[in-house]
Amino acid sequence: FDLERLGVHDSVASVFPPAELTDFLADLSVPVDVIGDDEIPDCDAVITIEHRDAFLECDWIHSIQAGVDRFPFDEFEEHDVILTNSTGIHDRTVGETVAGYLLSFSRRLHGYAANQQDRRWVRPEWDEAFTLPGTTACVVGTGTLGRGVAETLGSLGVQVTGVRRSEESVPGFDEIHPNEDLHTAIADAEFVIVTVPLTDETHHLFDADAFETMREDAYFVNVARGSVVNQPALIDALESGAIRGAALDVFEEEPLPEESPLWEMDEVIVTPHSAALTRDYFRDVGELVETNVGRLEADEAFTNRVV
Numbered sequence: 001f002d003l004e005r006l007g008v009h010d011s012v013a014s015v016f017p018p019a020e021l022t023d024f025l026a027d028l029s030v031p032v033d034v035i036g037d038d039e040i041p042d043c044d045a046v047i048t049i050e051h052r053d054a055f056l057e058c059d060w061i062h063s064i065q066a067g068v069d070r071f072p073f074d075e076f077e078e079h080d081v082i083l084t085n086s087t088g089i090h091d092r093t094v095g096e097t098v099a100g101y102l103l104s105f106s107r108r109l110h111g112y113a114a115n116q117q118d119r120r121w122v123r124p125e126w127d128e129a130f131t132l133p134g135t136t137a138c139v140v141g142t143g144t145l146g147r148g149v150a151e152t153l154g155s156l157g158v159q160v161t162g163v164r165r166s167e168e169s170v171p172g173f174d175e176i177h178p179n180e181d182l183h184t185a186i187a188d189a190e191f192v193i194v195t196v197p198l199t200d201e202t203h204h205l206f207d208a209d210a211f212e213t214m215r216e217d218a219y220f221v222n223v224a225r226g227s228v229v230n231q232p233a234l235i236d237a238l239e240s241g242a243i244r245g246a247a248l249d250v251f252e253e254e255p256l257p258e259e260s261p262l263w264e265m266d267e268v269i270v271t272p273h274s275a276a277l278t279r280d281y282f283r284d285v286g287e288l289v290e291t292n293v294g295r296l297e298a299d300e301a302f303t304n305r306v307v
């Protein structure tokens with residue numbers, strides 16, 4: 001297709017100011033403008049975080065997220081719309097966020113932060129705090145997020161096991177298990193970290209059985225998508241002591257409703273789908289888009305193409 005106008009949909013404002021991205025892309029050979037819903041029909045291509053039905057009349061949609069479970073793949077295919085995503089840019093951001101969760105649990109920082117709100121000087125029990133070297137983490141999904149998590153945790157001395165579709169080794173992981181052995185892989189880990197995309201196959205992958213399999217002193221971390229986890233089963237597991245705690249960035253319903261019991265649990269860290277945020281986000285997305293505009297001009301296949 002011929003690219004004549006590229007729009008930056010104003011929905012990206014939930015992650016960065018849209019004008020930062022139009023400025024970054026100002027040197028492209030086509031005009032790039034911030035657009036609202038009304039202007040979608042005037043663009044061949046749109047960079048966005050949300051889906052709009054009007055996108056089906058465009059040639060190319062780029063998602064600023066890696067997860068594209070919100071876009072209707074079948075309809076894109078029917079209407080010959082190309083969909084690309086932003087996989088590949090979230091290794092360090094999400095890796096550092098997960099390291100932060102683990103350090104918080106081991107060094108008890110979330111408890112102190114909560115107590116500080118009430119000016120309470122409370123020291124933990126003698127055996128509550130620990131250090132990370134020698135602890136074990138099982139990372140389910142060995143793509144960009146999984147590798148970033150493995151690398152960051154590895155540098156803190158954590159032993160990292162991965163779960164993926166094949167048994168082939170992956171840099172940064174001390175050991176790999178195939179999907180069929182998921183429960184064996186999570187049974188011994190002190191931290192279980194989910195980094196798979198949400199698909200029919202991964203929907204509610206973590207259910208009551210999985211939490212029952214985990215160690216009672218284990219922490220569960222979800223930086224993937226809410227529906228990879230059966231959330232009521234997770235809440236039951238936390239309430240019954242089947243697992244010790246959790247750090248959750250994503251939820252079945254976002255924002256997490258005020259009445260959710262997760263907000264008030266001492267050993268649960270709730271973050272607002274913010275694990276990948278960074279002030280450099282627009283730059284990372286901009287570089288991906290630049291690459292693909294170059295490929296389009298050279299008549300080469302797009303990178304990060306999903307549909």
Ligand code: NAD
Nearest residue numbers: 066067087090141142143144145196197201223224275276
């Ligand atoms: P990626 O494409 O680089 O990696 C995904 C990996 O999961 C791939 O290696 C793929 O083979 C594997 N996979 C897919 N289905 C699987 C299955 N059934 N079993 C085992 N492995 C499977 O994507 P990524 O950048 O690592 O992102 C992964 C997901 O994390 C995204 O789809 C998105 O939903 C989520 N995400 C969340 C945030 C956040 O802010 N919390 C940020 C980025 C991505």
